[in-house]
Amino acid sequence: MQRIDLKLGARHCPILIGRGLLASQALLAEHTGVRQLMVVSNETVAPLWLPRLREGLAGRSFVQCLLPDGEQHKTLASATRIIDALVEARMNRDCMVIALGGGVIGDIAGFAAATYQRGVACLQLPTTLLAQVDSAVGGKTGVNHPGGKNLIGAFHQPAAVITDTDTLGTLPDRELHAGLAEVIKAALVADGAFFAWLEQQIDALLARKPEALVGAIRRACEIKAGIVARDEREQGPRAILNLGHSFGHAIETGLGHGKWLHGEAVAAGIVLAAELSARSGRLAAAEVGRVRSLLARAGLPVDPPRLGRDRMLALLGMDKKVEGGRLRLVLLDSIGSATCTADFPRDALEKLLDDSAGTGAT
């Protein structure tokens, strides 16, 4: 078992990675204590992995709340269903919400835990690569609003993140690829050598070789934990973890949540960010080629849908990274180094979206 500690002042959040961890009674007992438990999962994941978690919980009773599967259900209504279930079960402030599933389940259950009785404990048990390397780590929780992704949310650190890598065995290829987008993003913003390693290991990762997967998860978590430890609430440096996400959120909202997977939209967004970095004179053109090529090899879309330039600009206007009216984006200075900045030519952005997203509406 690999262990990473995300340190946040006096608090810390252990991230544990290994095979078969969901069934580990000692580990689950250590992290759940004697709390009342509610397991939140979805109708796809629960049949596959809830039996193993039940084993890990060693016959302890818990309340279940199963949501329908999919990003389109990442709504305030779903969070409210969990809260209703917590009230119904008369859970007290000392209870724990266990999120068993991908990023959507982790974000909704985390938000319900953040707001039930002004915050109860949450244990993240991510079952998708994307959640294991990104969304379950760092305490961002939230749900979507018709006006944009994650517009309602809270920062709420989990008590622990326990990643059972066996869960990747049942993950559809498309979701594996979406997770690789966030692994590649972590490398791009912080570690050029890790990016080069991914270029070498991409076929092993696609073939789900365990040692390659554990290596990628571990390093992506280390990078994220290091950045979040310096800036938990995204006042500054943490923003670089949003590489590709402003464009990605615009794509997701523009298409309607759930059409593209989050990681797919982020992949196309990363290419746009890299392209804009090059057109702003920050990044060498050859580096854009490496970025595009690795994402394509990972089975990800590297061009945005043709939503139209003006629609994309409007969607970017509602993005959380707008500050004082100016759009801030994460741009690359090299492979392994990124900056969140409003310092890029507006016309370069417009031209880029003209070229890639089309001039007209869909």
Add this chain to the structure above:
Amino acid sequence: MQRIDLKLGARHCPILIGRGLLASQALLAEHTGVRQLMVVSNETVAPLWLPRLREGLAGRSFVQCLLPDGEQHKTLASATRIIDALVEARMNRDCMVIALGGGVIGDIAGFAAATYQRGVACLQLPTTLLAQVDSAVGGKTGVNHPGGKNLIGAFHQPAAVITDTDTLGTLPDRELHAGLAEVIKAALVADGAFFAWLEQQIDALLARKPEALVGAIRRACEIKAGIVARDEREQGPRAILNLGHSFGHAIETGLGHGKWLHGEAVAAGIVLAAELSARSGRLAAAEVGRVRSLLARAGLPVDPPRLGRDRMLALLGMDKKVEGGRLRLVLLDSIGSATCTADFPRDALEKLLDDSAGTGAT
């Protein structure tokens, strides 16, 4: 102008108290900066005090969101209305929500600010005595759930609390009395000399003598700020500020939110807590008399409604202060000193509720 600083590690929240502050352009400019502003108020307070705030904001544009008046509107639906308005106005992460009103407006607007884009700035402008001495101070935000009060919420410190004591001039007597309940509570848990001062000043307070009101607000805020500074998230000592609130919440939920004012329910709850403290051998019987007498002189109910013992016990069972299945209550050791404890005889509680709330249902 009086100033108290609530210190929370590196953060701090200034509390400013004085006449005419809503119209102070310099003060408002200092605390709002150049942010996009949304003013949240209700249909009762806005006609009275929004014109003065408009003067203080010196012609700056802001978006308004007016909610209906009353505790029955302290719902997730109201918080969602604010968030919808923030999205609609395309407010970014650097915006500020200004709560102009009593505890209900402050709690809902604070919760919307806590969760919009994972947290934006909130300025509290309390216009009721209760909000000025208690609910606007300390960062508790939230809304009610059919299953109980404040079951959905967040800790989110305001950027500042600005109390214009002129607003008390338009406050109905019943609301003034409700606010005095929280002033008396602050004295009971932390400062016996302040309680004695309140015994002397109660007629001046009821006559709304400015110097008495400012003195009471200032000392109640100091007490609360001192306790919150030691325990922002209510892991321990802050719980004593809930004196009377477990019973009070049970009364409010049992009657239906909005029937009794929060302060009225707390007053009856404080008497129950004092009575239970005496019956558990913690508090002298004469002290219970002083507590009951001051609350009665303040125009507050000192007996609970006859909801019935069993209903009260059930309502207490869902309270946030239940831990590991045992009911914890705030009890008085003397006037000026309180403890949050599960150490009281269960049958004393049952007998007390029998005597005061009745054996049958309403």
